[in-house]
Amino acid sequence: MGVIHSLFGKKIFIDTAPLIYFIEGDSDYVQKLSELFSNKTGCQFITSVITLSEVLVMPLREKNMRLAKQYEDILTQTNNFQIYEINRQIAKETALLRAKYAIKTPDAIQLATAKHYLVDYFLTNDLRLKIDNSLKVITLAEL
Numbered sequence: 001m002g003v004i005h006s007l008f009g010k011k012i013f014i015d016t017a018p019l020i021y022f023i024e025g026d027s028d029y030v031q032k033l034s035e036l037f038s039n040k041t042g043c044q045f046i047t048s049v050i051t052l053s054e055v056l057v058m059p060l061r062e063k064n065m066r067l068a069k070q071y072e073d074i075l076t077q078t079n080n081f082q083i084y085e086i087n088r089q090i091a092k093e094t095a096l097l098r099a100k101y102a103i104k105t106p107d108a109i110q111l112a113t114a115k116h117y118l119v120d121y122f123l124t125n126d127l128r129l130k131i132d133n134s135l136k137v138i139t140l141a142e143l
Contacts, residue, residue, distance in 0.1 A: 004032060004035055004036050004041075007121060008041045009043065011043070011044045011046065011118070011120045012036075012043050012044070012045050012046070012120060012123055013045075013046050013047060013110070013113065013114035013119040013121070013122045014051070014123050015047070015051070015122065015129070016047075016054040017126065018125060018140055019047070019055055019071070023074065024067075028140075029125075029140045032140070032143040033140075039080070044082070045078075045082070046119065047075065047082075047084070047110075048090075049083060049084070050086075050106050050109045050110055050113075051083070051110070052075050055071045055075075059071065084113055086109060086113070087116075090109065090112045090113050090116050091112075093112035094108040094109050094111075094112040095108075097111055097132065101131045101132070103128070103131070107129060111129060114135055115135060119135070121136045121137075122136065122138070123139075124137060124139060124140075125141075127139060
């Protein structure tokens with residue numbers, strides 16, 4: 001519980017993969033994510049609209065409207081979870097990140113959104129996103 005406990009009360013950006021693992025019950029991470037997402041942590045979770053577009057692909061492809069609605073409800077109706085639109089400043093930071101690190105646009109948008117909203121941590125399962133020293137990026141394995 002060491003790393004999770006250190007996240008209590010913090011503002012945490014949630015990348016797409018952790019949300020998928022939590023909702024779909026990935027056995028390797030679901031217990032740790034359940035603990036992190038519980039109300040007792042006092043964490044504020046944020047993400048960008050990119051996450052919504054990414055998590056809906058598979059449920060919509062498989063015509064699983066229940067799962068698609070579950071994702072949308074969590075992202076839009078959970079009290080300690082906020083989903084943010086992309087604005088001009090985020091778009092410019094996205095371009096800077098892409099130019100500097102040669103990363104894909106969705107990844108750059110996620111990082112730029114996290115930076116814009118001054119998160120304490122960025123939770124992902126993508127080691128390639130540990131590129132910008134101005135963000136404390138942690139992976140699921142580190143939980």
